[in-house]
Amino acid sequence: MSLIHDSPINIEQIERNFREIAPPLNEAEAVLESNRCLYCYDAPCIHACPTHIDVPSFIKKIASGNLLGSARVIFDANPIGATCARVCPVDVLCEGACVEKTLMDAPIQIGRLQRYATDYAMRNEKEIFKAGAPNGKSVGIIGSGPAGLSCATYLARLGYKVAIFDKKSLPGGLDTYGMAEYKMSQTVSVEEAKQVAKLGVEFKLNTEIGRDVSFEELQNQHDALFLGIGLGATNRLNVSGENLNGVIDALDFIEQIKTRDWRRVPLGKTVAVVGAGNTAIDAVTQAKRLGAERVLMIYRRTEKDISAYAYEYELAKKDAVEFVWQTAPIEIVGDNSVSALRCQKTDGSNQIFDIPCDMVIKAIGQQKQHSFFESVAGVATDEKGRVVVNELMQTSNPKIFAGGDCVNGGAEAVDASQMGKLAAQGIHSTLTGEQVKFAGFS
Amino acid sequence: MADLSVNFAGIKSPNPFWLASAPPTNMGSMVERAFDAGWGGAVWKTLGEPIVNVCSRLAALDNGATRMIGLNNIELITDRPLDVNLKEIYECKKKYPNNAVIVSLMVESKREAWHEIVKRAQDTGADGFELNFGCPHGMSERGMGAAMGQVPEYTCMVTEWVKEVSNLPVIVKLTPNVTNIIPPGRAATKGGADALSLINTINSVMGVDIDTMIPYPNVNGMTAHGGYCGTAVKPIALNMVSELARDAEINIPISGIGGINTWRDAVEFLLLGASNVQVCTAVMHYGYRIVEDMIDGLNNYLDEKGFASVNDIIGKSVNRVTDWGNLDLKYKTVARVNFDSCIRCNLCHIACEDGAHQCIDFTEIDGLRFPIVDEPECVGCNLCYLVCPAPGAISMVRLDDGSESISWRELTSKQPATMTGD
Numbered sequence: 100m101s102l103i104h105d106s107p108i109n110i111e112q113i114e115r116n117f118r119e120i121a122p123p124l125n126e127a128e129a130v131l132e133s134n135r136c137l138y139c140y141d142a143p144c145i146h147a148c149p150t151h152i153d154v155p156s157f158i159k160k161i162a163s164g165n166l167l168g169s170a171r172v173i174f175d176a177n178p179i180g181a182t183c184a185r186v187c188p189v190d191v192l193c194e195g196a197c198v199e200k201t202l203m204d205a206p207i208q209i210g211r212l213q214r215y216a217t218d219y220a221m222r223n224e225k226e227i228f229k230a231g232a233p234n235g236k237s238v239g240i241i242g243s244g245p246a247g248l249s250c251a252t253y254l255a256r257l258g259y260k261v262a263i264f265d266k267k268s269l270p271g272g273l274d275t276y277g278m279a280e281y282k283m284s285q286t287v288s289v290e291e292a293k294q295v296a297k298l299g300v301e302f303k304l305n306t307e308i309g310r311d312v313s314f315e316e317l318q319n320q321h322d323a324l325f326l327g328i329g330l331g332a333t334n335r336l337n338v339s340g341e342n343l344n345g346v347i348d349a350l351d352f353i354e355q356i357k358t359r360d361w362r363r364v365p366l367g368k369t370v371a372v373v374g375a376g377n378t379a380i381d382a383v384t385q386a387k388r389l390g391a392e393r394v395l396m397i398y399r400r401t402e403k404d405i406s407a408y409a410y411e412y413e414l415a416k417k418d419a420v421e422f423v424w425q426t427a428p429i430e431i432v433g434d435n436s437v438s439a440l441r442c443q444k445t446d447g448s449n450q451i452f453d454i455p456c457d458m459v460i461k462a463i464g465q466q467k468q469h470s471f472f473e474s475v476a477g478v479a480t481d482e483k484g485r486v487v488v489n490e491l492m493q494t495s496n497p498k499i500f501a502g503g504d505c506v507n508g509g510a511e512a513v514d515a516s517q518m519g520k521l522a523a524q525g526i527h528s529t530l531t532g533e534q535v536k537f538a539g540f541s
Numbered sequence: 542m543a544d545l546s547v548n549f550a551g552i553k554s555p556n557p558f559w560l561a562s563a564p565p566t567n568m569g570s571m572v573e574r575a576f577d578a579g580w581g582g583a584v585w586k587t588l589g590e591p592i593v594n595v596c597s598r599l600a601a602l603d604n605g606a607t608r609m610i611g612l613n614n615i616e617l618i619t620d621r622p623l624d625v626n627l628k629e630i631y632e633c634k635k636k637y638p639n640n641a642v643i644v645s646l647m648v649e650s651k652r653e654a655w656h657e658i659v660k661r662a663q664d665t666g667a668d669g670f671e672l673n674f675g676c677p678h679g680m681s682e683r684g685m686g687a688a689m690g691q692v693p694e695y696t697c698m699v700t701e702w703v704k705e706v707s708n709l710p711v712i713v714k715l716t717p718n719v720t721n722i723i724p725p726g727r728a729a730t731k732g733g734a735d736a737l738s739l740i741n742t743i744n745s746v747m748g749v750d751i752d753t754m755i756p757y758p759n760v761n762g763m764t765a766h767g768g769y770c771g772t773a774v775k776p777i778a779l780n781m782v783s784e785l786a787r788d789a790e791i792n793i794p795i796s797g798i799g800g801i802n803t804w805r806d807a808v809e810f811l812l813l814g815a816s817n818v819q820v821c822t823a824v825m826h827y828g829y830r831i832v833e834d835m836i837d838g839l840n841n842y843l844d845e846k847g848f849a850s851v852n853d854i855i856g857k858s859v860n861r862v863t864d865w866g867n868l869d870l871k872y873k874t875v876a877r878v879n880f881d882s883c884i885r886c887n888l889c890h891i892a893c894e895d896g897a898h899q900c901i902d903f904t905e906i907d908g909l910r911f912p913i914v915d916e917p918e919c920v921g922c923n924l925c926y927l928v929c930p931a932p933g934a935i936s937m938v939r940l941d942d943g944s945e946s947i948s949w950r951e952l953t954s955k956q957p958a959t960m961t962g963d
Contacts, residue, residue: 134605137930140891162605198884202931 106366106390113361116388120281120414121185121211129215133161136207139198144209147196149517150177151539154193158212170220173213174227174294176520176539178252179245181221181291182274183513184214185283188377190410192513221290230298231258236530239264239321241308244272245512246327246503248295249519250526253537255298257527263300264317266307270295272329273504274512276354279381281388285357314475318498323526326476326486326494326501327519330465330509336373340431349374349382349462356385367458369393371440373428374462375405380415382460387418394420395454399427399445423454431459468505483508491525492518500526543843544850545836547581549817550710550736550794552668554581554641557807557851558835561798561819562587562645562671562714565829568621569629573636578829579836582641584738584819587618587673588626588658589647589685600747600757602773611773612822613747615758615765617679618647623661630665642666643712646703647673647685650695655702669709672700672734674725675716675741677768687741690716693728700732710735712796715781717774718744722781726791737785738796738819740778742768771822775800779813783862786814802831804838811851812858866950873941874921876901876914882934883911889925889935897924916940 106113124132136158144154153172160169173180189195189210197206220227238254240247243265251261269275271288278288296302308314317324333348335341345367355364370386372379375398387394396415398405401424405412415422423442430441432453439453467484478494478501479487485508486501488494494501502518504510520537528534545556559582560566560575572583594616602611619626634642644662648654659670674696676686689695696713703711713729715722717740729737744766749756756764778799785791797815801807802823810818823831839851848854878889890912893901900918903910914925921937929935 131606134607137886137888139886139888141887143885198886198930201884 106361107392108390110361113389116390117280117356117359117385119185119283121214123218124208124211124215129161129212132208132212133158135199136162137198143196143198144193144207147192148176148539149192149511149513150183150520151517152176152180152193152213153538154209157216158207158209161212161216166216166219167225169216170225171227172538173217174220175537177513177516178249178295178519179274179288179291179512179516180213181217182245182271182278182283182288183516184210184217185287186274186278186511187513188408188410188511191408192511221294226297227294228252228256228298230255233260234258234531236260236322237262237320238323238325238526239317240325240327241265241317242272242327242329242503243267243270243292243302243304244327244329244503244515245274246515246519246522247272247325248292249516250325250327250500250502250522251300251519252295252298253520253523254526255295255300257523257535259526261300262303262321263295264303264306264308264312266305268305270302270304272327276357277350277378278357279353279385280356280359281384284359308471309475322498322530324499325492325519325522325526326472326478326499326505327503327515328468328471329504331468332466333461334463334466336428336431336461336463338428338430340433340437343431343433343437344435345433345437345457346431346459346461349378349460350465352460353378353381353385356389361389364389365458366391367437367456369395369454369456370458370460371395371397371428371454371456372460372462373397373440374464375400375407376462376464377407377411379460379462380407380411382462383415383420384418386458386460387420391458393456394418395423395456396420397423397426397428397440397442397454399425401425428459465504465509467508472505490521491529492522493525493529497529543840543848544852545581545839545843547817547851549641549796550669550712552582552641552643552710553639554817555639556581556836556839557811557817558832559583559641559643559796559817559819560824560829561821562643562673563821563825564616565821565824567619568626569633572629572633572642575824575829575832576633576637576640579832580640580829582643582668582817584643584645584671585619585626585630585667587645587647587676588623588662589618589680590649591622592617592620592679594620595760597758597760600767602747602771609822609826610771611745611747611769612771612825613745613758613767613769614742615678615760615767618645618673618676623658627661627665630662630667634666634668641668643669643671645671645673645714647676647680650684650689650699652702655699656706659703659706663707663709667709669712669735670703670707671712671714671738672703673714673741674699674729675714675739677716677718677742677744678766687716687718690714690725690741691719693724696725697728697732700729700734704733712736712738714741714798715739716741717777717781717799722784723788723791726785726788730791730793734793736794736796736816737791738798739781739785740774740799742770743774743777745769770799771826772800772802775806775809779809782810782815783813783859786856786859787862804835804842807835807839808842808854811855813862814856814859816852816855864950867948869946869948870952871941871945871947872939874937874939875916875919876921876923876925877916877936877938878912878914879934879936880906880911882931884931884934885909885911886930887912888928888930892924892928897922901925 157172194206200206237260270292274288425446432439469484503515562584601609674690680686713734794816797810798819900915
């Protein structure tokens with residue numbers, strides 16, 4: 100990708116554009132907001148959270164001034180509670196279920212309160228949990244994303260020796276490399292991973308399975324393995340011109356932004372983003388914030404069909420993104436570099452037209468890694484390429500467990516975290532016959 | 542527009558809202574600003590022998606994010622020279638002839654001392670006296686304030702001393718720091734009081750700084766009990782006001798004090814027998830300006846209810862307070878959940894389950910779980926209704942048809958044998 104052009108806006112403005120959209124609550128706000136919580140019994144927010152954090156409990160503890168206890172309630176049910184506080188789609192989860200939303204369309208700001216408590220614990224380096232007494236068993240975890248970190252945390256608390264392998268140089272997976280920068284910077288997820296390391300979990304970064312270590316070795320070294328490897332590369336558009344300069348995967352684009360090395364992030368003057376999911380939103384909003392003059396979102400179906408959350412779509416609208424509905428790309432035009440995206444209407448007119456642009460970002464979903472599962476790991480996948488697991492998160496190989504995007508096909512970090520928790524319980528019961536239930540086991 | 546003017550024991554004021562004797566009535570300039578804001582009357586900060594105050598003096602009780610639902614103070618009576626106060630009272634009254642200016646007094650338990658201060662103060666043109674027999678802190682250690690109010694004989698005696706020389710109406714301000722408010726109320730009446738006012742503040746320790754372990758308010762590492770007031774004391778005041786109002790031997794007007802923040806609070810005091818009200822804490826919190834809505838709200842209330850004068854509602858609820866033994870044992874209500882308004886917080890369920898009679902279960906409607914009352918088990922205690930945050934989600938529904946009625950007193954007088962537990 101050689102496409103680097105001078106953004107029309109200066110670095111200071113870019114920094115301002117990438118300020119957190121949900122800044123931390125100050126003490127006065129936290130007191131007011133936590134006291135507004137009704138402390139529901141068997142609260143809807145607990146049910147709505149995939150990790151079933153006891154939300155009223157942690158909020159009540161903020162109100163009582165027991166921030167350490169509050170952080171413990173959060174991390175007990177969700178080891179990546181600090182990340183989730185920032186990146187969870189709370190509108191459709193806890194805050195969407197909040198009775199205060201029902202009562203007066205003003206849900207408690209659960210996400211920001213969760214951040215308030217977890218920030219306190221992490222800023223003060225509070226020890227939330229201790230590693231369990233060693234039980235002599237070891238588990239290898241492939242992938243240090245939310246599923247892997249969660250699984251590792253619970254296993255370490257049970258006394259397992261845990262090693263996490265990740266091909267990237269920083270831990271956290273998509274939490275570190277794939278979140279819109281205005282929601283969360285890398286330090287949060289990296290710090291969160293450090294909490295896991297403090298439990299004695301060994302992180303083997305820059306380590307790719309099949310290149311630096313073989314899958315068989317891992318199988319031999321560990322009593323069980325957990326696969327939290329997420330999804331693969333972004334889907335191809337399968338149109339000509341896809342290899343031109345200026346065509347980029349959304350995830351690569353976002354990963355570059357995560358460095359905050361603004362001048363090295365590839366950017367066109369006119370950016371066409373293909374797709375209408377949450378990743379596509381992350382791409383359009385951030386392209387705009389970097390200073391692209393015109394950003395278009397191209398989607399083959401209609402506005403009401405988009406898979407992005409309403410909140411995310413609103414964000415794109417606020418950023419003055421242009422939406423091109425019922426339009427499919429049929430060719431990327433250009434000599435060496437992109438000069439236009441040739442499209443065809445899907446509304447029945449079949450009209451063909453060019454969108455002049457110098458950058459095309461592909462955000463039409465990621466591929467499944469079924470070849471890895473079938474050829475390397477030897478575990479069964481379903482017709483969509485997802486790893487098949489039972490209620491213990493156990494794959495067709497009883498010693499191999501899996502969770503996260505590779506199992507559910509792509510969902511939220513919080514979903515992956517819960518799967519990591521379930522897998523830790525599954526691994527423990529499989530290896531020891533003992534049943535444990537961590538907080539938020541529904 | 543209803544007539545809000547009140548004649549309280551011969552003291553006229555344009556409305557029933559008076560400032561209580563306290564920091565907001567410390568000096569002429571303050572009282573004059575209060576009258577400009579709309580206050581009908583003001584009871585001047587208590588006059589007496591000069592004192593020296595401590596620092597600090599106030600502490601508050603917060604409820605969650607709500608500031609100061611209760612306030613306590615260890616400030617004493619006025620620390621200004623008597624002649625300065627008297628001069629300002631004179632000037633204030635001259636400037637505001639239509640507003641009530643009451644002089645609060647507290648001196649040692651000597652007839653001559655009371656005679657002297659009464660004589661000096663009534664030359665100011667003030668409209669009446671209020672005898673401070675209620676201050677529970679500091680002054681009481683010197684035999685004044687609550688030390689007088691807690692001994693009915695003293696209350697009667699000092700009231701008599703004042704009445705010997707006063708040619709103005711005399712209000713006796715009572716302390717709530719007694720087990721029964723009737724004896725001091727009757728004693729003041731017997732002593733010739735023209736009116737009563739209550740409550741003064743309640744003995745209290747407001748709390749402790751759990752880091753320094755020093756209680757509030759901190760006076761160089763120590764504290765002393767103070768006088769508690771504000772929103773949180775209103776129910777205590779309402780009880781005492783209504784107790785006096787329904788006592789057959791007490792037939793003098795009552796000035797209601799204690800936790801009055803709004804016109805609603807004032808209406809409650811009036812309904813339970815107060816002829817006017819006095820306010821302090823709410824003004825210390827928000828300023829004199831709060832009287833605007835007190836006047837406006839009371840006016841609108843009276844208009845809406847069809848009362849021409851505020852005097853028409855005084856005491857209207859007094860006969861609805863009785864002894865427990867007279868309450869109707871046949872009256873039967875149950876809670877009912879209105880699913881349309883219910884927000885499913887389940888607070889009614891857990892309150893009933895752990896704090897009442899285990900009669901709120903769950904039912905599923907359109908895939909959602911709603912609380913539902915097991916009516917035969919419901920005792921009609923109100924708890925669920927009280928904890929419910931959603932307006933209209935729980936109503937208390939009357940089940941009996943009113944055809945039968947029996948009180949505990951009637952029951953025990955008719956069927957004593959069944960009540961012995963045999």
